[in-house]
Structures are given as structure tokens and as C-alpha cells.
Amino acid sequence: MSPAPAFIEPTPPFDFGLTAGYLTYFRGRYGSDSFENGELRHVTDVGGKVALATVRSLGSVDAPRLKVGIAGEGLEDRDAEAACCRTAWALGAYDELQPFYEIALKDPHLPPLVHAMRGLHITRASPYEAMIHAILGQQISSHVARMLRTTLIETYGPSATIDGRECFAFPSPEALANAGVDALRSIKFSQRKAEYVTDISAMVASGRLDLDGLRGKSTEDVVESLTAIRGVGPWTAHWLMIRALGHTDGFPYGDIALQKAMGMLVNGGSTMSADEILKYSERWSPYRSYVTVYLFAAMRSGRLEELVGSDGRGDSGT
DNA sequence: GGCCAGGTTCGCT
């Protein structure tokens, strides 16, 4: 029933615990993914079939090696292989951290952060999932957003019972485009959100919107293309670059949490404005995606305070 | 028991 285990050899340094923890921070709450006792469970949809990847670390941060077991109904070898590739991709396994570390270690503020989070790779979702996720996360508290996402995938996501557990994968653009605005409203979406999700899903399903095609484009081009879509502004565009497009220089300067974190890091603890953090961050280009992710990882782990400005003095960055 | 939580986008005045 289960194909033979496969192996992933990520580009070192790769800290499996940190990276799997980052991957499941959201998905672990609204999807079927989890990271417990050193074991990552990651659900993916391969060609309409739901596959569960179970991942464990066999190696170390500097010699990483992951063992991946794939389970699911009616999976052929090539499906299992695809599920394994998708899992490696979701973990950002082959991402190169060195170029970022080289500039970060020369920075006055970043070394403690980079040292503490060494080996954290930027995890990825599909551009479509990241887009819907971002739209749902706009405008509302994280509690409400989580509830909406959970209901969404449990209503429209493909599911399968694997190892006695019901697993849901993220809904397809077709499924959400066909659901219709009224149906989404009935699962507590606002009119606006229901319209955005329906419109974007229909555009992706019909091929009029090619989110994957944005990969490799310049920041300006990506932001321009994405913000032309109704429901998408700079904040959403920048998070999408980081979470889905593999862009190294995304920086969601409109994010309040990022503004607070930047204040902690470089401004002696005082929150900075969107303009201020954007200007300050230019020195980290083109690696601002890493700074963003490392700051959020530190924040979520509750360690940001101990990792910033041990000299207690920030400069305003001007 | 009220208030706020990791706010952004769009539309109306």
C-alpha cells in the first residue's frame, strides 16, 4: 500500500525542526499538516489524489538528510515521487542560504538573529494557495482567518482517509470558482472576500491568470502584475513573493507585526512606520525575504527580544 | 464584560 521510502538531501545548512515548524505554523492549524515529536506530516494533492508525506530527519543541520514516507489511496510510483518532490519544495530544501548569510553577518543587527535561526529555509505554498490564504488573512484577526480557512478546505478541499485520519488538501481553483459567491458567503465570507476568491479562482482556473509565470520576474513587475488584480495590494503581493514565488527580496512593509519587529531590531524597540522600514530595509536587498521570515520565526518562537540589539541602542536608519 | 487581536483594500463622500 505504501511505496518505498524516499530521501531528500537539502542544501546545508538546513535545520529540519525550525523549517518544519515554520511550515506548519499556519497549515498545522487549518489543514492536516502537523509537526510533532520530530515528525512532519504534510498533505499534498498530486493529480487529484491526496497524498500524506511523513518526514523525519536522519542527519544534522550541516549534513541534512530526510526520510520521506508517502501514503495514500491508489498512489502510483510516480505520484509518490511527485508527492516527495512537492514536500522538498514546500520545505524550501534546495534553497541557498549562504548569499544571505554573507551580507547578514556583516550587518550591525542581524547576526544574533541569523545565528539563532541558522538553517531555517523559507517554506513554500503554491502561488494559488498563498494567494487565497493572503486574501483570507486580510482585514481580520488571525482567529477569524483561521476559522474561515478551516471551513474552506473542509468544505471544498479534496480529502482522503489515510492511516485512520481524514486529511484535506487545499481546494483547487476550479472547486472554488464553481462554488460561487453565495456559497462562500454562507461559510462566513464577507461579500468582498467571496468576490475576490471567486474572481481570482476563476481567472486561475481559466488560465487568464498565470501566477506561476511570475516566478523570476523583478519585484516591480510582480508587484505591478499582482496589484492589478482586484483584492491584491502591496502587502499581499510581497507576502506572495516570499511564500510562493521563491523571490528573495519580498518585504511586506505594510505589515504591522513586521513594523513592530523592525522597531525591536533596529530602532531601540519603538515601532517604525511602513515608509521607515521600507527605507531602512534597502540595505538588505536583494535578501529581504529572508530577513522577513527570520524576524517572524523569531517572533513566533518568543525569542525576538533576546535576539535584538544587545547594546540596547537602535539607530533610525537614516 | 468590553476590547483587541500580526490590517488591507476598495468604494464612497
Place this chain on the structure above:
DNA sequence: AGCGAACATGGC
């Protein structure tokens, strides 16, 4: 150009 609506749970 500037302000308000949109969503509605759980913790402090």
C-alpha cells in the same frame, strides 16, 4: 484625499 466597512472568535 480621507475615512469607514468588511468578517466574528477567544483571550486578557
